[in-house]
Amino acid sequence: MAATTEHLRHEAESPAERLRTNRLGLWLFIASESFLFAALISARYYLLGTERSEHLNQPLGFLISLVLLTSSLFAYRAETAARFGDQRGFRRATATTIALGLLFMVGVVLEWREGLAFFPPSTLYGSAFFTLVGFHAFHVFTGIVALALLLWAGRDGRFGPENHWPVEGVIKYWHFVDVAWVFIFPTLYLVK
Amino acid sequence: MAILKGVLGAAVGYALGFALVAAVQLAMGNPVGGAAPVVIGSVLATAGWLLGVGLWRAWAREWFGLEPDRETPTGPGRYFRFTTDHKVIGIQYLVTFVIVFGLAGLLAMVVRWELLTPAADLGGDAYNQVMSLHGILMVAVAVAAVLGGLGNYCVPLMIGARDMAFPRLNALSYWLVPPVAALLLTAPFVGGWDSGWTAYPPLSVVNGGGQVLFVVAIVIFGLSSILGGLNAIATILRMRAPGMTLMRMPIFVWSVLAASIISLLFTQFFAASLILVLLDRVAGTTFFEAAGGGSPLLYQHLFWFYSHPAVYVMILPGFGITLEVLAHFSRKPLFAYKGAVAGFLGIVGLSGIVWAHHMFTSGMAHFMNIPFMALTELISIPTGLVFLSALGTIWRGRLWLRTPMLFALAVLFNFAIGGVTGIYLADVATDLHLQDTYFVVAHFHYTIVGGEIFALMAGIYYWYPKITGRMYREGLGRLHAVWMFLAFQLVFLPLFVAGIHGMNRRINEYVEPLQGYNTFSSVAAFALGAVFLVALGNLAWSWARGPVAEANPWRASTLEWTTSSPPPLHNFERTPEVVGDPYPYGEPGAAHVRPVVVPTIAGGSE
Numbered sequence: 097m098a099a100t101t102e103h104l105r106h107e108a109e110s111p112a113e114r115l116r117t118n119r120l121g122l123w124l125f126i127a128s129e130s131f132l133f134a135a136l137i138s139a140r141y142y143l144l145g146t147e148r149s150e151h152l153n154q155p156l157g158f159l160i161s162l163v164l165l166t167s168s169l170f171a172y173r174a175e176t177a178a179r180f181g182d183q184r185g186f187r188r189a190t191a192t193t194i195a196l197g198l199l200f201m202v203g204v205v206l207e208w209r210e211g212l213a214f215f216p217p218s219t220l221y222g223s224a225f226f227t228l229v230g231f232h233a234f235h236v237f238t239g240i241v242a243l244a245l246l247l248w249a250g251r252d253g254r255f256g257p258e259n260h261w262p263v264e265g266v267i268k269y270w271h272f273v274d275v276a277w278v279f280i281f282p283t284l285y286l287v288k
Numbered sequence: 289m290a291i292l293k294g295v296l297g298a299a300v301g302y303a304l305g306f307a308l309v310a311a312v313q314l315a316m317g318n319p320v321g322g323a324a325p326v327v328i329g330s331v332l333a334t335a336g337w338l339l340g341v342g343l344w345r346a347w348a349r350e351w352f353g354l355e356p357d358r359e360t361p362t363g364p365g366r367y368f369r370f371t372t373d374h375k376v377i378g379i380q381y382l383v384t385f386v387i388v389f390g391l392a393g394l395l396a397m398v399v400r401w402e403l404l405t406p407a408a409d410l411g412g413d414a415y416n417q418v419m420s421l422h423g424i425l426m427v428a429v430a431v432a433a434v435l436g437g438l439g440n441y442c443v444p445l446m447i448g449a450r451d452m453a454f455p456r457l458n459a460l461s462y463w464l465v466p467p468v469a470a471l472l473l474t475a476p477f478v479g480g481w482d483s484g485w486t487a488y489p490p491l492s493v494v495n496g497g498g499q500v501l502f503v504v505a506i507v508i509f510g511l512s513s514i515l516g517g518l519n520a521i522a523t524i525l526r527m528r529a530p531g532m533t534l535m536r537m538p539i540f541v542w543s544v545l546a547a548s549i550i551s552l553l554f555t556q557f558f559a560a561s562l563i564l565v566l567l568d569r570v571a572g573t574t575f576f577e578a579a580g581g582g583s584p585l586l587y588q589h590l591f592w593f594y595s596h597p598a599v600y601v602m603i604l605p606g607f608g609i610t611l612e613v614l615a616h617f618s619r620k621p622l623f624a625y626k627g628a629v630a631g632f633l634g635i636v637g638l639s640g641i642v643w644a645h646h647m648f649t650s651g652m653a654h655f656m657n658i659p660f661m662a663l664t665e666l667i668s669i670p671t672g673l674v675f676l677s678a679l680g681t682i683w684r685g686r687l688w689l690r691t692p693m694l695f696a697l698a699v700l701f702n703f704a705i706g707g708v709t710g711i712y713l714a715d716v717a718t719d720l721h722l723q724d725t726y727f728v729v730a731h732f733h734y735t736i737v738g739g740e741i742f743a744l745m746a747g748i749y750y751w752y753p754k755i756t757g758r759m760y761r762e763g764l765g766r767l768h769a770v771w772m773f774l775a776f777q778l779v780f781l782p783l784f785v786a787g788i789h790g791m792n793r794r795i796n797e798y799v800e801p802l803q804g805y806n807t808f809s810s811v812a813a814f815a816l817g818a819v820f821l822v823a824l825g826n827l828a829w830s831w832a833r834g835p836v837a838e839a840n841p842w843r844a845s846t847l848e849w850t851t852s853s854p855p856p857l858h859n860f861e862r863t864p865e866v867v868g869d870p871y872p873y874g875e876p877g878a879a880h881v882r883p884v885v886v887p888t889i890a891g892g893s894e
Contacts, residue, residue: 117453117526124518124552131553135560135590139575142586216572220581223573227564249353 115261122265126272129235133276136231137283140224146287149221151214153207157285160203161277164236167196168274171243171267178263181256186263190247193270197240204233228280235273242266290369294341298467301336305329323500323570330504334467341463342370347456360857370463372455373857377462378441379755382748384465385433390824392425393817400813403806408797415796416482417498423485424472424502428509430602430736435551436462436516438747439544439605441755443520445848445855446538448529448864448881453522457515464512471505484794486591489576489584493568500569503562510559513601517551520544529847531866536880538846538870539615539622539629543608546632547601550639554594561590588650592643600639602736603703604632606743607674610699613746614678616844617693618685621871628677634670642667648716649723657716664714671707675700690842691765695746698773702738706731709784724794727787730780738776745772745823752827753837757854760834764826771819778812845880846870 109117170192177185208226215222246255246266255263309325339348349356361369366376367383398418402410410418440458444451452458475481479496492499524545528537565587567573574580576587607628615622622628644652644660678700687693709731712718722728745768753759783791786805791798798806840849851860865882872878 117522120526121454121522124521128514128552128556131556132560135557139586218572218574218580223575245351
């Protein structure tokens with residue numbers, strides 16, 4: 097015996113209502129995740145105040161920030177294209193976003209290689225630096241995986257005006273990860 | 289079947305994670321082993337468990353563009369599967385946490401047995417592990433039994449919804465719990481951990497290997513708690529029936545909303561603090577090690593920033609059940625409904641700015657003592673509003689002293705003692721003397737056991753006919769209430785005095801003059817433990833053989849009583865329409881819901 101609940105659940109809820117519920121859920125998730133980054137950022141200030149390492153590669157830090165912020169522009173284009181049913185535009189913009197995300201990750205690897213030499217995790221600044229960047233990079237990584245899944249699932253052109261929530265959700269998450277970096281970058285590189 | 293697949297998935301996940309880390313260790317020329325492969329193995333095992341148990345079938349297929357299985361299983365097998373029906377998930381939570389409660393209760397018996405005499409019977413290490421496991425299991429029960437169990441089951445029914453806002457996320461939240469239990473119960477076999485449920489460094493950075501499993505388990509439990517909170521908030525804000533304005537919601541729904549806000553946001557700090565412990569152990573960071581410039585106090589700040597609000601995650605839904613039961617069984621509208629709501633939200637607002645009252649003796653800067661004392665004592669104002677609402681409700685009511693009502697009245701008595709003794713701990717001068725004594729233990733148990741667990745019992749008996757479709761034995765229920773109430777006082781009242789006389793907590797030996805209090809408390813504790821056998825017998829037997837319950841045995845006014853017991857899969861035959869306040873007792877012409885045909889026979893679930 098089996099019955100389906102799907103029709104029952106949606107009986108009282110139009111697609112537009114469901115979209116609003118999904119959006120609320122995502123914003124709640126983002127609020128929760130902000131607390132995670134707040135905890136890690138406050139740990140950095142608690143332990144070190146505004147003290148920072150003298151051996152940071154400032155140009156590299158600036159460059160990867162630029163790459164990540166630019167990726168949000170393409171993410172936005174991907175979302176808009178999906179909403180208007182422009183499949184080609186959606187695929188191209190999503191692929192570009194993924195590429196920029198990967199470029200950011202490469203930058204993080206270079207940054208870590210330099211950092212390990214000057215401030216290993218066994219130092220106080222190293223603890224804060226590798227933990228914060230690591231947590232953030234893990235979020236970027238999950239974002240890249242989600243974008244790749246979108247590209248894969250959407251290869252049959254399923255995302256369009258009627259069905260753009262998965263795209264919208266992932267892209268909003270991507271923007272959030274970007275905004276988190278906007279707080280982490282000055283916390284690690286700029287304050288003094 | 290689903291569970292077998294889950295176990296298989298967990299085994300594959302663990303092997304994969306372990307091999308992955310071992311390969312990296314080999315490639316880097318490091319010795320294979322240590323905690324890192326276990327951590328990654330456990331995380332991937334949890335993922336494998338979820339995918340096997342039903343996440344893949346019902347949800348994850350969709351992420352790859354495949355068609356997910358939208359069937360909802362029926363029959364008894366559905367309780368062992370990844371099922372989206374909030375009523376099934378509520379029962380899964382309740383039964384799971386009743387089992388955990390039993391285990392943790394047995395550990396409490398071991399603790400009291402050790403403290404029966406001043407001498408050490410058990411050995412310090414073993415005692416510390418028993419005490420730690422008792423602590424964390426009971427904290428898990430307190431966080432999840434009411435919210436995950438009764439909250440899941442009742443909230444959609446009480447607001448006239450067909451299910452939660454995100455049914456699959458709901459199932460995910462529940463199925464994250466078994467790995468937590470497995471990890472915590474494995475820990476004693478790999479060295480255990482002895483740092484209590486609080487896991488303070490520096491001890492938690494250097495102690496046995498069980499600490500690593502503890503950290504992974506609690507981070508997973510935190511995820512479950514966050515997702516559950518998210519789902520409850522979205523459900524309450526978005527899924528209410530027509531006419532169910534926020535100010536017409538039953539008070540229990542408000543309390544779940546308030547508690548969910550805390551678990552959604554603050555749990556991240558507990559996860560973060562434990563992950564930093566893990567990094568100190570595994571990745572060689574130095575957050576908490578003073579030798580490397582770190583600070584153990586940082587952990588206490590991060591930890592209590594969640595763990596103080598966490599006591600409101602526990603007690604707020606307890607208050608909600610208490611007020612709910614008091615209104616129905618006094619046959620009066622809830623007194624000062626808006627005041628109670630303001631009280632709940634006030635507690636949420638203050639909960640995040642009082643944490644350092646746990647740290648008056650920890651060595652933090654002294655200038656922080658007075659502000660945190662003042663802020664903490666401010667909490668008596670919103671709590672007082674909730675109390676006034678309760679007292680005003682029973683004032684001149686026609687009290688119907690059935691089992692749920694006895695428990696609800698007990699909550700008022702117990703929490704009054706728990707609340708008043710809290711003032712001595714919030715006050716810096718008295719806290720310097722009382723910190724880390726049994727006064728704290730007694731205070732905490734008076735608030736959480738005396739408050740929340742008594743309320744959980746009230747809720748279980750109150751909604752028992754709705755959930756099971758059967759009626760428990762009233763005589764045994766009342767016996768449970770009276771016996772538990774008396775035994776509880778006898779266990780914990782002497783411990784206040786022992787604490788004032790300097791009885792330290794977390795020790796297995798103590799000085800001779802304190803024996804009187806301890807022996808008394810231990811004997812009473814065994815009596816308190818025994819009452820749960822009566823309760824379990826009554827509830828289990830009645831579920832199978834009890835008389836069939838009516839749809840509305842309490843003649844209560846709220847929505848969950850307008851549908852059959854147990855409710856059908858889709859909860860309501862027709863979407864209910866709410867027309868007034870939730871407790872319209874004694875108000876001529878007033879009604880909560882537009883009159884609907886009330887089915888009187890049970891068994892609408894299939």
